[in-house]
Amino acid sequence: MPTVLVIDDEDMVRLVLRQFLERQDMEVIEAQDGDEGLRLCRAHRIDLVICDLIMPRADGIGTIMHIRRIAPKMKIIAISGGGRSHAMELLKVAEEMGADHALGKPFTRDQLTAAVAACLPNPTLAPRLR
Template identity: 45%
Template structure:
């Protein structure tokens, strides 16, 4: 069982991901943005972080960079629907910054579990 931190400002997406990860047999906890996510990570380091890209306070790319500084070998999955800038594809940038996998919203629970298992080598 892995510990998974989910960072997403959309309550519905975060709740769906928390349920999916828990049903997949892992411990899951959430945060609403990168600032809260980094606080939660420092208090309770996770094996894997799933982070949205477009969020208030601290967006996902900055969060990925900060996570890499804190724990260089951390497993990260970046997610994005493009937000208000739906035509802007930043998932390749997330990969360049250290995300092992990316998922484009909308995604299915099965896709989430497959990505988690792939990143964790399960």
């Protein structure tokens, strides 16, 4: 069972992502900010990180860069909704800094499914994603 670390300061975003991912038979670990996310990344075997970009304390760009240093092959999906044009700029920077995929909030279930399936290309997993 894949383990996904969701890093987002918004409780509702974490809840929705948790519910979606758990329905796909994934274990979900949650962090409220980048500092907590990095601690959890070191403490657990993580298969995928979904990281918000605009958070207090440790932002998503710095968190992604740090994850890349400690786990170069980690799969990362960056998410952001911080103002439409600003979010798009941040998502582009996130990809340049190491995110495998970038999704602007709000994203659709299909967009999330495609990004997760691309990051976790296990053939037995992909058909369960819906």
